[in-house]
Amino acid sequence: MKYSLSSLVAQTLNGHKHWKRVLADAKPREKYDAIIVGGGGHGLATAYYLARKFGMANVAVLEKGAVGLGNVGRNTTIVRSNYLLAENVAFYDHALRMWETLERDLNYNVMVSQRGVVNLYHTDPQRDAFARRGNTMRICGADAELLGLERVRKLLPFLDFDNARFPILGGLVQKRGGTVRHDAVAWGYARAASDLGVDVVQNCEVTGFEISGGTATGVLTTRGTIRAPRIGLCVAGSSSILAQMAGFRLPVESHVLQAFVTEAVKPLIPNVITFGAGHFYVSQSDKGGLVFGGDLEGYNSYAQRGGLNGLADVVESGMAIMPMIGRLRLLRSWGGTVDMSMDGSPIMDRAPVAGIYVNAGWCYGGFKATPAAGLSFAHLVARDMPHEIAAPFSLDRFATGHVLDEKGQGAQPNLH
């Protein structure tokens, strides 16, 4: 069913009784041309582009739980391309351009809101570093503008500009950045892929691989063995578990990242704000709650929940830039298991076992990548060749020295 103004009017006149089920409840078949493991944003987008752009619709997405309950439904919804390394800016700006037209493409409202992302700077050297970042972004075709103190004051008058330790001196703004309704992205891709003939199979956990003569030929699941000559892994925080089942290791550690939402207040924060002297970022949802987060908890975890130390840390940073946040009550907090790579950049490549392709290491920034990750991973799975925008994300870069160390801090999985 195509969504449009006329379908809305027609359904309204019918008392909304005839909306069709959005996603078919697919049962797994025994054989496909390709299997995508993981029904998060990346897995569903990959399946959609396989069918849409590469003529492969005989595809299954196998999801151990329900679609959208992983990180795609747990993130803080921020999209941007304000990176420093040219390879990363180019990739994420490709994604940003795809977000700009995604709703028409999927015929689904994912609430893309280009409200702007402002990174605050607090020292002179930090202003210089931000100017450099802004210049890199502009050279790579993304938008960036360095704002002085007066312009930030006008834009965000409620910030604590004269904080004794972390005075705010200005900010770098990317106006095309913003937020996207995260679970709508999962539903939109799932519906569009399913409409093109992809089997989106929920409650189907992959528990092992069928490997013969060094080549993977299928997966063992809680709903039987399913075979395909190409198997793509999009399991985010569970990447190492799947790799271990197939007998290889990844340069990835799983960590927990928390996020928080407050009670709803009237419109306050017009864009996304990040604190430059600690790790804190905040935006306001359309319902009115302030959505914010910060650093990883600091230890390896698969638990999908964090602790009070992480909460205290995030809230202290928040108080340092906008003390008024202390008047709000927290409604909810939650955690997601993020796949932290050893240089802070993603991995998209053939696995050491033939027949398997890996899409992993998205750290805590893979939501904004979703359309471009899906497109380029579909390219890799369909053609057995990396898409040019994702070619730098090779698995062997750690051995050859071509790491993409966005923050310049060496082999550290928990600092990016």
Next chain:
Amino acid sequence: MRLKCPYCGDRNVGEFTSFGEQPALRPDGANGDDQSRFVDYVYMRDNRAGPNRELWYHGQGCRQWLRVLRDTKTHEFLTIELARRGDQNDR
């Protein structure tokens, strides 16, 4: 979350820094160890779900390195002892 340091007793986990999973012994280039072993040592991880052999540092206490077995699915510390020279991951 609390961690029971063998020296300092029961403390808030915020006093400690996690190094992550305990690596194998560092390869020795002078001894002719292959470069691929360094790549493995520096970048590759088991990243276990479940009991994980890890190193933690009590920076805001006795400044000792601790060798722990911790369940990454529940965050529970299963065993905690002082780390000793020559310890390595018993995987």
